[in-house]
Amino acid sequence: MSPSVPPALERPHFIGIGGAGMSGVAKLLAQRGARVAGSDTKESETVEALRALGVTVHIGHDAANLAPDATAVVVSSAIRAENLELAAAGERGVPVVHRSEALAALMESGRPIAVAGTHGKTTTTSMLAVALTALGLEPSYVIGGDLDVPGSSARHGDGEIFVAEADESDRSFHAYAPEVAVILNVELDHHANYASLEEIYESFETFARGVRPGGTLVISADQHGAVELTSRLRGRSSLKIVTVGESEDADLRITRISPRGLTSEVTVVLDGRMMTFTVSVPGRHYAHNAVAALAAGIAVGAPARNLASALAQYTGVRRRLQFKGEAAGVQVIDSYAHHPTEMAADLEAIRGAVAGTPRPDGGGDPRVLVVFQPHLFSRTRELGAEMGAALAAADASVVLDIYPAREDPIPGVTSEIIIEAARAAGADVAAGHQRAAIPDVVAGMAKAGDLVLTMGAGDVTDLGPLILARLES
Known part of the structure; x- marks a missing residue:
């Protein structure tokens, strides 16, 4: 067994393994040598991609699906308490692990970048994963969507950097302790779990305060909720805050976004120098995502100009x-x-x-x-x-x-x-x-x-x- 797989996850069983978030963690564990199994309600391209990696996937939920030697049952917040496999785990004393806890355990030994925000997480995480891979840095990554083909939402790389999408919907992103955190925006959403915008602010603040000592927070200088969150976080001495956007006071400032059909050309000012690069998807918001990815990559030591050029290799993510x-x-x-x-x-x-x-x-x-x-x-x-x-x-x-x-x-x-x-x-x-x-x-x-x-x-x-x-x- 690879030392990069925690003992509790050597033989995991995923309930709802075909989901966007669950399948990525399952794939990464399988690539690291774990014997992964799970169940889902229906066949899908994602399920087939997991099987191609040697993952055992049952269709339909049944207590018999849980293998006798399962070391843990991995669930998301979407799994209800009456699920037959979850009930069987309780009866047999098999530990139940939330998806975010499993992902946090996989990230722990590396240099994690966690990308959060009400919108744009998947795109920004994907941009970082593609660009860092293009630079030969061999990152591991887990994304909440497929890059191009089913099953491409996760990859085990031999490098130190680990890029992960951090989901705020159920507060599960509190489990992470990244070296670099990215917060793209803060808005009220997920009304079943948050009663007010104030609760959203408190949740993102908890996430930001989980950044490792000496780490970096990359955050929007333009979006109102992000600006408010920044004001609440200022003064924490161990946290370096890098703001990005079109605002005059942004640390990494966007000076121009020029549409070019289905692409954009983006110009930024970094350390007093102007730099222009291509974003291969249309829209101002995607340009902002690319600049946030640029700032996060720079924070872990990637050369700025090389990284900017590599970002052009991102051509989109499914959906x-x-x-x-x-x-x-x-x-x-x-x-x-x-x-x-x-x-x-x-x-x-x-x-x-x-x-x-x-x-x-x-x-x-x-x-x-x-x-x-x-x-x-x-x-x-x-x-x-x-x-x-x-x-x-x-x-x-x-x-x-x-x-x-x-x-x-x-x-x-x-x-x-x-x-x-x-x-x-x-x-x-x-x-x-x-x-x-x-x-x-x-x-x-x-x-x-x-x-x-x-x-x-x-x-x-x-x-x-x-x-x-x-x-x-």
Whole structure:
């Protein structure tokens, strides 16, 4: 057994192993030599990628899935107490470990970079992982999404640096003690776990105070919540704070972001010197993510100019403005955006990318058509009006029923909250209660030159290929 695998994780069993966060930790353990097993509700490309690494994956949850020699059961906050495998672990005295605790144990011996924030974590973590790998630094990483192919969300590298996405949704990022922490933004979200913005601030402050003595916090100089958090953290002598953004007082200041179609050119001032590099995805928010990644890489000793050049090798992550295909002159792109800020940012990025591109019929800029699936009842209850307002930036939208994920329905909370707010904001929006009919509906709306954006954190992503097939026919 590799010494890089803690004894408690030599034979782990993951409940919900196919999830974005769980599969990454499972993959990393398998690459380090652990005998990994787990279960999930259905087959998926991620499950197949894990099996290719020798991981045993059961479909369906059953107490019999838990092997007699299991050293730990790994769970996420989405696993309910009545889960049969979790109950079996309790009866047999098998230790139960939260995913964040398992990840923290794997990070402990290296030089961890933990990337947090209400939005942009996956993208920024991915940018760092790709750039540091391109520089030959052989980082390990665990990301909350696949870079290009299923199973690419994690990798064991022989270098010291460990890059990890730090999830604030259930306060699990408190388990980490990084050398470098990144906080991209701080906003109210995850309403089932946080009652107020003040609780969010307290949670991010706890995360920041977990940075190792002498470590670095990279944080936005522009976003209001991040600025407020910075003011609360100033004065901690052992923590070096590096601010990034377009503000005049930013330590790493962005002076220009120039759209170049589906890419951007970004100019920053570092130690009084100007430096320009390419970000291979569109949108101002992605440019900010790249500069945060640049600052974090510099903090662990990567050469600034080499790192800036290497960041151009990042070409996107699955479900983050991912091009799915083109049919009948209509492009289909998939977006993971599910919070109003993310929705507005991705729509702005797409608008900027297609501006000035003539449609075949001469009808001006391409239209942006959105198929949006709300994620979680609690989020829709609290932010539904803002989601509707964000959809006003699209030319037309179809809003699906709420994807429940881990939540039970809340009486009176439906996607109609979003639809009504969107119409009040002047949006052209329709309800899409019949999921099977969506490909026909969208194909009837779209014309050559238009762009269709499937948007949301649920299974709306599965509609992209179906829409393309309907357009083809």
